[in-house]
Amino acid sequence: MNINECFLSLSRSLDFSRHGLMRHHHRTALIAVKIGRAAGLPEDEIFELFQASVIHDIGIISWQEKTELGTFEIDAPWQHCRRGYELMCHNVSLQHLAPIILSHHDRWSGGNPSGLAQDHIPLASRIIHLADRIEILLVKTPSILDQRGLIMKRLRGFGGVYFDPALITILEEMAYNDSFWLDIISPWEKECLDLIVPPYRMQMETDYLLDIANLFAQVVDAKSSFTYRHSKGVAAIAKFLGKQIGLDEKNCELLEIVGLLHDLGKLSVPNEILEKPGQLTPSEYNLMKQHAYYTYWLLKPVTQTFPLAEWASFHHERPNGRGYPFGRKGEELEPNARIITIADIVVALREERPYRSNMSWEQITKIMNNLTVVEGLDKDLVSSILDNKKALDYIWSGLS
Numbered sequence: 001m002n003i004n005e006c007f008l009s010l011s012r013s014l015d016f017s018r019h020g021l022m023r024h025h026h027r028t029a030l031i032a033v034k035i036g037r038a039a040g041l042p043e044d045e046i047f048e049l050f051q052a053s054v055i056h057d058i059g060i061i062s063w064q065e066k067t068e069l070g071t072f073e074i075d076a077p078w079q080h081c082r083r084g085y086e087l088m089c090h091n092v093s094l095q096h097l098a099p100i101i102l103s104h105h106d107r108w109s110g111g112n113p114s115g116l117a118q119d120h121i122p123l124a125s126r127i128i129h130l131a132d133r134i135e136i137l138l139v140k141t142p143s144i145l146d147q148r149g150l151i152m153k154r155l156r157g158f159g160g161v162y163f164d165p166a167l168i169t170i171l172e173e174m175a176y177n178d179s180f181w182l183d184i185i186s187p188w189e190k191e192c193l194d195l196i197v198p199p200y201r202m203q204m205e206t207d208y209l210l211d212i213a214n215l216f217a218q219v220v221d222a223k224s225s226f227t228y229r230h231s232k233g234v235a236a237i238a239k240f241l242g243k244q245i246g247l248d249e250k251n252c253e254l255l256e257i258v259g260l261l262h263d264l265g266k267l268s269v270p271n272e273i274l275e276k277p278g279q280l281t282p283s284e285y286n287l288m289k290q291h292a293y294y295t296y297w298l299l300k301p302v303t304q305t306f307p308l309a310e311w312a313s314f315h316h317e318r319p320n321g322r323g324y325p326f327g328r329k330g331e332e333l334e335p336n337a338r339i340i341t342i343a344d345i346v347v348a349l350r351e352e353r354p355y356r357s358n359m360s361w362e363q364i365t366k367i368m369n370n371l372t373v374v375e376g377l378d379k380d381l382v383s384s385i386l387d388n389k390k391a392l393d394y395i396w397s398g399l400s
């Protein structure tokens with residue numbers, strides 16, 4: 001598993017906004033790693049800096065918050081830092097990044113909620129803060145090189161106040177180099193990152209991927225109070241179904257990972273659509289449907305060791321070919337993809353929606369039996385659900 005690819009790809013899910021897919025996290029990471037290299041950080045710290053910078057805003061929940069942070073000077077930018085910190089603290093594989101995330105808007109001169117100032121702020125946080133604000137200052141001009149003078153002037157004015165003055169000095173030197181600026185807006189920004197981030201491959205460790213999947217599932221589920229345990233629920237029920245039909249433990253763990261990530265593309269859907277208390281207009285429904293397509297492309301580069309992207313993103317496909325977005329049918333849908341589909345349906349029916357309350361087992365039984373006839377859902381899998389209502393209730397109630 002190539003950890004860099006995994007982080008780079010998943011981080012794109014954090015860059016959806018009302019205006020489409022932004023590239024804030026990749027660009028910030030590129031600037032941060034360049035500054036880190038110029039500051040002489042050792043390889044292991046460069047890698048840590050890369051990991052933290054490419055997901056630094058993981059604590060942002062709404063697009064409104066994202067828009068507010070797009071202003072250079074913000075009164076109190078720390079709420080998402082605290083949220084990100086808390087998410088990371090509970091994550092065994094990534095908790096070493098928590099203090100960096102917490103302080104990524106800390107000001108050099110102090111007055112920060114973390115209580116830190118100057119050299120006490122982690123160096124990686126100081127670098128990300130500067131890199132993040134450079135990215136925010138970029139505006140569209142015929143050439144980015146036209147902006148260099150103005151951006152540097154602005155940053156210089158905050159040296160010793162917002163930013164570590166030593167980092168500003170390093171940046172002054174780097175700013176002479178045209179390619180420093182051209183790389184930031186380059187369509188090859190990922191290739192630029194590949195050149196400067198130490199490649200870090202590791203044996204595909206399920207626990208590590210499970211930790212990362214849990215982190216992103218929390219971000220997705222936090223988007224709406226109606227789905228606060230949706231990804232976790234699909235993961236738990238898919239794992240349960242896997243056990244029921246006799247899959248080995250390894251396979252069941254993979255199903256859990258897939259369940260956690262199946263709706264990653266939902267970060268592209270505006271909240272007013274997710275929480276609309278009535279029927280969606282055709283155009284709103286079109287936006288909603290896109291999420292499964294995005295899930296596919298966000299997950300495709302993450303691992304080649306098992307078909308994560310396919311199993312996850314086919315959850316709205318149907319055996320009769322009438323699902324979306326790929327129109328797969330019959331044998332084209334592998335058993336594990338079908339398990340995720342069934343788990344997703346049952347969890348959605350158990351959940352309340354803005355336009356209906358949660359359903360009873362009686363209603364769910366009726367709907368699922370009907371879907372086996374109309375859409376061709378697997379009878380065996382549906383039976384595994386309907387024969388185990390008590391066990392599923394137990395799993396469901398255990399999800400916080």
Ligand SMILES: [Fe+2]
Pocket residue numbers: 056057069080104105132
């Ligand atoms: Fe931030």
Ligand SMILES: [Fe+2]
Pocket residue numbers: 024028056057069132
């Ligand atoms: Fe940011």
Ligand SMILES: [Fe+2]
Pocket residue numbers: 262263291292315316
């Ligand atoms: Fe979905």
